[in-house]
Amino acid sequence: MRVTHLGAHQSALTRINTRLSEYAATQDKLASGKRLRRPSDDPIGMNRALELRASLRAREQEGRNAADGKMWMDLADSKLQDVVSQLQRARELAVRGATYTGQQERDAIAQEIGHLRDDIVALANATHQGRGLFSGFSAGNAVEKVAGTWTYVGDAGEINRRVSENEVVTINVTADVAFGFTAGTDVFTVLDNLEAALYADDTAGVETALGNIDNGLQTVLGGLGIVGARANQVETALARNADDMITITQQLSSLEDVDIAEAVMDLQLQQTAYEAALAAFAQSSQSSLVDFLR
Numbered sequence: 001m002r003v004t005h006l007g008a009h010q011s012a013l014t015r016i017n018t019r020l021s022e023y024a025a026t027q028d029k030l031a032s033g034k035r036l037r038r039p040s041d042d043p044i045g046m047n048r049a050l051e052l053r054a055s056l057r058a059r060e061q062e063g064r065n066a067a068d069g070k071m072w073m074d075l076a077d078s079k080l081q082d083v084v085s086q087l088q089r090a091r092e093l094a095v096r097g098a099t100y101t102g103q104q105e106r107d108a109i110a111q112e113i114g115h116l117r118d119d120i121v122a123l124a125n126a127t128h129q130g131r132g133l134f135s136g137f138s139a140g141n142a143v144e145k146v147a148g149t150w151t152y153v154g155d156a157g158e159i160n161r162r163v164s165e166n167e168v169v170t171i172n173v174t175a176d177v178a179f180g181f182t183a184g185t186d187v188f189t190v191l192d193n194l195e196a197a198l199y200a201d202d203t204a205g206v207e208t209a210l211g212n213i214d215n216g217l218q219t220v221l222g223g224l225g226i227v228g229a230r231a232n233q234v235e236t237a238l239a240r241n242a243d244d245m246i247t248i249t250q251q252l253s254s255l256e257d258v259d260i261a262e263a264v265m266d267l268q269l270q271q272t273a274y275e276a277a278l279a280a281f282a283q284s285s286q287s288s289l290v291d292f293l294r
Helices: 005-032 043-098 103-124 187-199 203-256 260-284 289-293
Strands: 143-146 149-152 160-164 167-170
Touching: 043 103, 043 160, 043 187, 043 203, 103 187, 149 187, 160 203, 167 203, 187 203
Parallel strands: none
Antiparallel strands: 143 149, 160 167
């Protein structure tokens, strides 16, 4: 088959363009540091990379969920610790009040008991980001005095956070559990009764209130235990999440990132091939009288 000068010329140009495209693609990989830039680079690898990126985004969201849940529980733990301190102070005062030292001192103790109760009410109604820490889903207070009776006015809503692919943690504890409403004797009523017994010079009532304060302390400590156990669960999930993200990132890197040493060698080979194609084209494109006589 006869090959014309024009045909050979076009064939040489095609080879040059092919070498140039391969050279440019290698330069692009080396400049970006990424082996996979488009699906055509490696359809199977790109599909796996997309799966890994979706998994990474899920782990990142779970990490944010866990961090938010830990912040919530840390705040709840701090508030309940304060309640324990206030109740312990109330117990000390009740012990003093149970020993008759004069009505004037009992009145002073009763006044301090009232302040402690008000402080605990404020702690029970604490909020985080506009939501009640101990009121479930309710946006309002957790506890209020309704018709002269201390009442849990929140709801039973459980605030959950997904902290891993298969793990959801309830991050809140409601005031009906933590402050004794469920147990039948809430700490607010106990402190009210103690205050009234002190003002009334009722030693038996003070002693009864002292026992109820002990029960209230156990109830609040139980709430602290619930928060602590769940906080440990979230911390474990956070640590596991961090490990998972490192593993996924390493897998992505091995799949997507360019081996620099290999890419540099490949670039040199592509450059050599491109220059050889240019040289061959320059040599073949030199016309002679024979070319025109064909």
